[in-house]
Amino acid sequence: MAAEDRRELVLEAATRAFARSGYAGTSTDAVAKEAGVSQPYVVRIFGTKLELFLLVLQRSVDRIRLAFEAVIAASPFDAESDSDWERLSLAYFELLKDRTFLQVMMHGFVASSTEEIGEVARRCMGDVFDALRATGADDDRIRDFIAYGMLLNIMVLIGAPEHATEPGALTALTQCSFGHGLPELVAHRRA
Amino acid sequence: MAAEDRRELVLEAATRAFARSGYAGTSTDAVAKEAGVSQPYVVRIFGTKLELFLLVLQRSVDRIRLAFEAVIAASPFDAESDSDWERLSLAYFELLKDRTFLQVMMHGFVASSTEEIGEVARRCMGDVFDALRATGADDDRIRDFIAYGMLLNIMVLIGAPEHATEPGALTALTQCSFGHGLPELVAHRRA
DNA sequence: TCAAGAAGGCATCGAATGATTACTTACTGA
DNA sequence: TCAGTAAGTAATCATTCGATGCCTTCTTGA
Numbered sequence: 001m002a003a004e005d006r007r008e009l010v011l012e013a014a015t016r017a018f019a020r021s022g023y024a025g026t027s028t029d030a031v032a033k034e035a036g037v038s039q040p041y042v043v044r045i046f047g048t049k050l051e052l053f054l055l056v057l058q059r060s061v062d063r064i065r066l067a068f069e070a071v072i073a074a075s076p077f078d079a080e081s082d083s084d085w086e087r088l089s090l091a092y093f094e095l096l097k098d099r100t101f102l103q104v105m106m107h108g109f110v111a112s113s114t115e116e117i118g119e120v121a122r123r124c125m126g127d128v129f130d131a132l133r134a135t136g137a138d139d140d141r142i143r144d145f146i147a148y149g150m151l152l153n154i155m156v157l158i159g160a161p162e163h164a165t166e167p168g169a170l171t172a173l174t175q176c177s178f179g180h181g182l183p184e185l186v187a188h189r190r191a
Numbered sequence: 192m193a194a195e196d197r198r199e200l201v202l203e204a205a206t207r208a209f210a211r212s213g214y215a216g217t218s219t220d221a222v223a224k225e226a227g228v229s230q231p232y233v234v235r236i237f238g239t240k241l242e243l244f245l246l247v248l249q250r251s252v253d254r255i256r257l258a259f260e261a262v263i264a265a266s267p268f269d270a271e272s273d274s275d276w277e278r279l280s281l282a283y284f285e286l287l288k289d290r291t292f293l294q295v296m297m298h299g300f301v302a303s304s305t306e307e308i309g310e311v312a313r314r315c316m317g318d319v320f321d322a323l324r325a326t327g328a329d330d331d332r333i334r335d336f337i338a339y340g341m342l343l344n345i346m347v348l349i350g351a352p353e354h355a356t357e358p359g360a361l362t363a364l365t366q367c368s369f370g371h372g373l374p375e376l377v378a379h380r381r382a
Numbered sequence: 383t384c385a386a387g388a389a390g391g392c393a394t395c396g397a398a399t400g401a402t403t404a405c406t407t408a409c410t411g412a
Numbered sequence: 413t414c415a416g417t418a419a420g421t422a423a424t425c426a427t428t429c430g431a432t433g434c435c436t437t438c439t440t441g442a
Contacts, residue, residue: 001419001420002418002419003418003419006419006420020304021215021304022213022301023216024213024215025214025215025302027398027399027400028401029398029399029400037420037421038420038421040401040402040403040420040422040423041419043401043402044402049399049400049401103301106300106301107301109297109345109349110213110348111213111216112348112350113211118349118354121349122349122351122355123361125345125349125364126360126361127360129360133360139364140367142364143342143364143367143368146342146364147338147339147341150341150342150344150345151337153341154300154341157300158300158303158312158316159303159313160313160316163313164313169318169320170314170317170320172330173316173317173320173334173337176330176334177334193388193389194388218428218430219429219431220429228391229390230429230430230431231392231430231431231432231433232390232391234430234432235390235431239430239431240430
């Protein structure tokens with residue numbers, strides 16, 4: 001297989017692996033097994049595990065940012081229009097069906113005490129904020145949108161959508177966070 | 192030293208250690224060094240590294256929840272009063288001066304793919320939500336409060352308060368998230 | 383004084399990890 | 413046909429990790 005194609009394959013496998021267990025918790029061997037190649041080959045392609053993670057993190061956040069940019073570019077965005085914000089929310093909601101990217105992003109955030117990872121995390125966060133500025137909304141409005149997205153991220157991370165079954169506080173928080181789209185999200189996850 | 196006192200000391204050291212590097216990224220030896228005891232002794236006190244982390248996670252989230260409960264109990268809370276919500280926000284803001292607890296909490300969230308950790312994380316999230324229900328606010332209002340708190344957590348995790356210096360998207364997001372309290376927070380951090 | 387129990391370290395084990403080296407295989411162009 | 417190169421693996425190394433077992437030290441009460 002061409003090195004370029006193989007590299008792409010390993011990157012996608014690494015994204016899945018890191019999404020599961022984070023930076024420290026994922027071995028290069030786990031990535032290799034997920035990709036179906038040998039562990040030394042993974043190291044050879046990317047140099048070090050850290051460089052591989054930085055690539056995976058950058059690509060994951062890019063994916064999220066691009067989804068926002070696509071929605072905003074699709075039709076004129078009116079920052080005063082609720083339905084336009086709903087379009088944006090629905091896009092993120094759709095993105096949640098594949099949790100991989102946001103899991104990697106969150107793992108990147110908590111691994112920010114590693115300086116190189118922190119740099120990428122801060123840059124990515126700024127890029128997303130920048131992309132949302134194309135909505136024409138003021139900074140406070142964008143901040144609120146991101147805040148709500150972060151809550152959704154956390155809820156997905158801890159598995160609230162699947163586990164919030166019996167009545168209780170977690171269930172209430174999950175339902176008022178995900179709204180009526182929750183059953184669909186859980187069904188998609190189980191499929 | 193009495194076993195009980197030593198245990199408490201190690202728990203606090205473990206909280207600091209896990210706050211830095213998370214569950215997978217922190218060795219029992221790192222905890223031991225932070226506590227000034229031998230590594231086998233740490234394992235002996237808590238059985239396994241996982242059990243130690245579960246304790247640390249539970250205690251950290253408890254600390255956050257208790258801070259909220261204290262504010263709500265301090266004087267009658269009016270869910271329609273902006274100043275009452277500001278009291279609550281300020282309490283959390285004050286809590287951010289010691290990042291340890293929220294760092295541990297976030298590390299617990301992303302480590303939720305380990306089933307035991309996920310269970311504790313979900314329970315803690317529910318407990319915090321429950322505590323905030325004592326404000327008398329409806330669920331949506333509480334959810335918004337938590338969402339904003341989660342954004343602050345992320346910003347702290349990636350070191351935005353210290354690193355958002357030159358003008359740019361990250362700086363704008365940081366300033367509109369932390370408001371005028373930002374310089375104070377950074378100063379306290381550097382002290 | 384001394385036995386007993388609690389506190390805690392030392393030595394060590396087996397497994398896992400990231401990385402390096404040397405090797406094999408397969409394709410390509412002259 | 414054969415030299416050269418790209419793709420990929422097996423073997424291995426030095427660390428690090430969580431955990432176990434055994435020993436030492438100190439206190440305390442009879």
